Amino acid sequence: MKQSNISRNILSGIENLMLHKLRSFLTMLGLVFGVGSVIAMLSVGEGASKEALTQIRKLGSTNIIISSIKSAEQESSSTSRSFLSIFGLTYEDHARITESFRNVRQTAPVKIMRKDARLREREMELRVVGTTPEWFDLVQREVIAGRILGWVDQQRQTPVVVLTEFGTRKLLATESTIGQTVLISGNQFEVIGIVKSESGAAGNIQVPDQEVDAYISIEVAKGYFGDIFAKATDGAWIREKVELHQIIVQADKTENVESIANAIEEMLQKFHNKKDYSVSVPLALLKQAEATKRTFNIVLGSIACISLLVGGIGIMNIMLASVTERTREIGIRRAIGAKRKQIIIQFIIETVVLSTVGGFIGIGIGVLIPVLITYFAGMPTVITFQSIVLPLLISAGIGIAFGLYPAIRAAQVDPIVALRHE
Amino acid sequence: MSRQELTQSQTEIIVKLDNGRKVYQMGTQQVAALGGINISFKKGSFWAIMGPSGSGKSTMMNILGCLDRFTTGHYILEGQDVSTLDDDSLSELRLRHLGFIFQSFNLIPQLTVQRNIELPLYYLGWDSAQSANRAKELAKKVKLEGRLDHHPMELSGGEMQRVAIARALANDPQILLADEPTGNLDTATGNQIMDLLVDLNNQGKTIIMVTHELDIAAYAKNRLHMKDGKIDKIDGDTHEAI
Numbered sequence: 001m002k003q004s005n006i007s008r009n010i011l012s013g014i015e016n017l018m019l020h021k022l023r024s025f026l027t028m029l030g031l032v033f034g035v036g037s038v039i040a041m042l043s044v045g046e047g048a049s050k051e052a053l054t055q056i057r058k059l060g061s062t063n064i065i066i067s068s069i070k071s072a073e074q075e076s077s078s079t080s081r082s083f084l085s086i087f088g089l090t091y092e093d094h095a096r097i098t099e100s101f102r103n104v105r106q107t108a109p110v111k112i113m114r115k116d117a118r119l120r121e122r123e124m125e126l127r128v129v130g131t132t133p134e135w136f137d138l139v140q141r142e143v144i145a146g147r148i149l150g151w152v153d154q155q156r157q158t159p160v161v162v163l164t165e166f167g168t169r170k171l172l173a174t175e176s177t178i179g180q181t182v183l184i185s186g187n188q189f190e191v192i193g194i195v196k197s198e199s200g201a202a203g204n205i206q207v208p209d210q211e212v213d214a215y216i217s218i219e220v221a222k223g224y225f226g227d228i229f230a231k232a233t234d235g236a237w238i239r240e241k242v243e244l245h246q247i248i249v250q251a252d253k254t255e256n257v258e259s260i261a262n263a264i265e266e267m268l269q270k271f272h273n274k275k276d277y278s279v280s281v282p283l284a285l286l287k288q289a290e291a292t293k294r295t296f297n298i299v300l301g302s303i304a305c306i307s308l309l310v311g312g313i314g315i316m317n318i319m320l321a322s323v324t325e326r327t328r329e330i331g332i333r334r335a336i337g338a339k340r341k342q343i344i345i346q347f348i349i350e351t352v353v354l355s356t357v358g359g360f361i362g363i364g365i366g367v368l369i370p371v372l373i374t375y376f377a378g379m380p381t382v383i384t385f386q387s388i389v390l391p392l393l394i395s396a397g398i399g400i401a402f403g404l405y406p407a408i409r410a411a412q413v414d415p416i417v418a419l420r421h422e
Numbered sequence: 423m424s425r426q427e428l429t430q431s432q433t434e435i436i437v438k439l440d441n442g443r444k445v446y447q448m449g450t451q452q453v454a455a456l457g458g459i460n461i462s463f464k465k466g467s468f469w470a471i472m473g474p475s476g477s478g479k480s481t482m483m484n485i486l487g488c489l490d491r492f493t494t495g496h497y498i499l500e501g502q503d504v505s506t507l508d509d510d511s512l513s514e515l516r517l518r519h520l521g522f523i524f525q526s527f528n529l530i531p532q533l534t535v536q537r538n539i540e541l542p543l544y545y546l547g548w549d550s551a552q553s554a555n556r557a558k559e560l561a562k563k564v565k566l567e568g569r570l571d572h573h574p575m576e577l578s579g580g581e582m583q584r585v586a587i588a589r590a591l592a593n594d595p596q597i598l599l600a601d602e603p604t605g606n607l608d609t610a611t612g613n614q615i616m617d618l619l620v621d622l623n624n625q626g627k628t629i630i631m632v633t634h635e636l637d638i639a640a641y642a643k644n645r646l647h648m649k650d651g652k653i654d655k656i657d658g659d660t661h662e663a664i
Contacts, residue, residue: 008550015532329530329531332528332529332541333541333545335489335516335522335528336541336545337514337518337520337542337545337593338517339513339514339545340509341510342545415489416489416490419528
């Protein structure tokens, strides 16, 4: 068939649909909602998993994160009496991990405490992170101004601090703040640099960074603030002695991550009589998240297929009615000399036009829904190219698949009978 | 008749039916709709096929229009035996050699007059500019040039039949098949349509028309009377029939 005939077929298909606007619209609805829900579901799913994946990826695929946790028995004992609970990772753990494993590239100890800070008249609580220069390498924070902690700061135990962008803004500081003095729990710290906030690095949605971090050298943190933290819970003061809150370990390659994690776990078991630590492997989480995502997509895909199927059946139903209704027209066309094939093509094109127009409207709705979800519910959504093109192709495919039978029925019409048909 | 005249009259035969039979299977019964039809129509002739209902004239018309086939026997159209052709080839024959005019006009309601006239050209694969020109030309011929953008429902019966005639002429067929062309029209309008058909016959079109009205049949040069699936008698310029 010639090109011009196809475009004319499409035009006359549109004309025929316009003859029965309400009917065509109602017929399309099934597919509109089918396609719309596919896109909406995929984008919400994609958004959720992408956020999870970026969170995990940010932790680094070669990293192992060991965190201090308060074991269950300690939790209960400490609430009844006010006494010093000692738990968690120690400086020794850090040293042992750093020295024992050949496949460990580098490690960073992390000490986290909440301290009041003051810059001129402005006062606020900071999450002070005591760590080593390796930390910046491991989490890869972008430096906005100044510099990060160096080995010199570590050795000389100089009171210097690196702030996050968000924290800086909170403290009403600007880049000229570098070199100024911030008071943390009454101790003077010189601001030497500003790094990008974590959510900025994630980059997909604008949820403000809840934590206002200040990074100082771990030696300084140890020297100034010690290892004992007191916090008020239910009116009582609870004192905890935690040397390190986290140890981040970087493996030399991803293949070794799992074996190192297992070895560290084994080693910690020997030196800790309680399970007051947890080892998490972002890579494993990543793999798990990807598997979850795959399952999620399969489930969504099946639901979507059902809704598209329902839409397709609706279209087939109306096309069969249309064939019956237009029996006489088919007879006329056949008498004039249209071949069966040409009748089939005419009806298939009409069905494809119907389903594709439905598909396009569905895409409009499907794109709008995630936008509204993000706007009102604050959930991240991601509309991918595939999530738009796929439903469109599927709806055109449905037009062909579900248009085929009515079209064949149309072509089977006997022109003699059809011309007598009233 | 000299040998030369005979040869010439032979070449002028456009339709030849040779012992054509049509049998329908009705349950266990076989019903003969047509039994042994032998007739030839010359090029440029104007035939009226008459007969009471059930005489087989509709079946005859369907076969002549390549919409149906003889059960046995032959139909030679413009020298080609079409009695055993398949559906696609018959469609092709209708498209290139035949024009249909129906009692109930059979225009496609959602298409404009112009698009109705263009319909055969569309299946012939003409481009839209050519088709539009041809449609305008034909509309002028049937005096409907002002109605091209109207839909069939907006026209009178006579106008609708003129559109149908214009459509039947679009592919420039040798043969026009008219099935009760005035059956849905009043006498005056019917006569106008018949005058138009006579004009077309004078311009060389072979016309085969089914009618049961004597005064309409009188417009034709020849009349073929059917009865019980057989040719009962022929009148008019009988020498044109063999």
